[in-house]
Amino acid sequence: MNKGEKTKQKILDNALVLFSTKGYEATSLKDIASSIEIKAPSIYAHFSSKEVLFEKVTEYVKTDYIEFIRKQAVDLHLFSSKEMLYELLVELNKYFYNTDLGLFIKKFGFVPPEKFKVLLNNMYAETEREIEKLLYTILEGDSKERFVDKQSIVTSFLCILDGTLFYLMNFPYEEYERRLNRTWEVFWNGIVIK
Amino acid sequence: MNKGEKTKQKILDNALVLFSTKGYEATSLKDIASSIEIKAPSIYAHFSSKEVLFEKVTEYVKTDYIEFIRKQAVDLHLFSSKEMLYELLVELNKYFYNTDLGLFIKKFGFVPPEKFKVLLNNMYAETEREIEKLLYTILEGDSKERFVDKQSIVTSFLCILDGTLFYLMNFPYEEYERRLNRTWEVFWNGIVIK
DNA sequence: GTCTATATAACGATAGAC
DNA sequence: GTCTATCGTTATATAGAC
Numbered sequence A, B: 001m002n003k004g005e006k007t008k009q010k011i012l013d014n015a016l017v018l019f020s021t022k023g024y025e026a027t028s029l030k031d032i033a034s035s036i037e038i039k040a041p042s043i044y045a046h047f048s049s050k051e052v053l054f055e056k057v058t059e060y061v062k063t064d065y066i067e068f069i070r071k072q073a074v075d076l077h078l079f080s081s082k083e084m085l086y087e088l089l090v091e092l093n094k095y096f097y098n099t100d101l102g103l104f105i106k107k108f109g110f111v112p113p114e115k116f117k118v119l120l121n122n123m124y125a126e127t128e129r130e131i132e133k134l135l136y137t138i139l140e141g142d143s144k145e146r147f148v149d150k151q152s153i154v155t156s157f158l159c160i161l162d163g164t165l166f167y168l169m170n171f172p173y174e175e176y177e178r179r180l181n182r183t184w185e186v187f188w189n190g191i192v193i194k
Numbered sequence C: 001g002t003c004t005a006t007a008t009a010a011c012g013a014t015a016g017a018c
Numbered sequence D: 001g002t003c004t005a006t007c008g009t010t011a012t013a014t015a016g017a018c
Helices: A003-022 A029-035 A040-045 A050-075 A081-098 A100-109 A114-140 A150-170 A173-191 B003-022 B029-035 B040-045 B050-075 B081-098 B100-110 B114-140 B150-170 B173-191
Strands: none
Touching: A003 A029, A003 A050, A003 A100, A029 A040, A050 A081, A050 A100, A050 A114, A081 A100, A081 A114, A081 A150, A081 A173, A100 A114, A114 A150, A150 A173, A150 B150, A150 B173, A173 B150, A173 B173, B003 B029, B003 B050, B003 B100, B029 B040, B050 B081, B050 B100, B050 B114, B081 B100, B081 B114, B081 B150, B081 B173, B100 B114, B100 B150, B114 B150, B150 B173
């Protein structure tokens, strides 16, 4: 990676963080530029406008997130379906907690600015499909448990993922963990047929 | 209500809608003013700054939402606990779907701008407490069903409320309904002890 | 590829007439 | 209480030197 590409990547990284914390409108190109110690007009050597920059950040985030989900399919194959579902929920939450990219998805994926609504809804839909595929694999690999229909499991899993993410972002970690585990128990209890 | 108060209320109403759809930064005082056919500086006769205006809108929304939740306690007392929980979930979703105030909570309650984070988190916490009280009343009024512990029910109810709200805002109504019902079934199945 | 200088527009907010 | 005129600031974006 040469110097130009390095700068471009630094712009993407810092734009990601600033957009996520301050919001799109509240983040100026000067904010982004000064965070990597260049001047605002230099950004235009790499991106043709602020809008395009935001779109490129979105692409970057989507690629990374989908890659992460696919990686889970490999990492999780050793456990029982119960353990796998729980681990998947926790790992997804961790991804959102630990990475700047998670913060971006949390901020813009759920309540997108009007300007980028189509773009961001497409991103969400794609990641949802990836998680759905992964859930199907987990559920089909289990012959011990009897489950309610798969569609209900996928839908409610995605639903509690959104809910726990909200807890993760807005409560101290301990409170989040308590809430995650309570919600998980109701979910697991709700999807198995006894 | 005299003319001055009427204008003040119109500013609040229109600011609510514009903030919710465009976001705080992307909404200018001129946008708000021209939507009620006055000029931007006239707003300062009613509110001392844009920040204060946003805070007043937040207060207005909180008051209305909490009143709505309390009203549910009266409206819902005729059904079984299963019907009441389901109706409550649906009614809360409807509130968010049908009113401008719901859009505001959806936009700013879940991912607040840094500037108003404390204010909005307090609003969320207060509404959460109200829903919790209501859930306790519903669950304690039932002697037929056996439930898992109440805390788990409250937490997972709030969790799926957040999740279904996301579905409501980002999918066509029919898809939302399908997802709501699937999630509800897993939830109910998960909180009763068979 | 980064800089300085600048164009152009919009913002929040104030002053003062009516 | 609403207006016009305006201040001071900041934004995105461009031009052109190096």
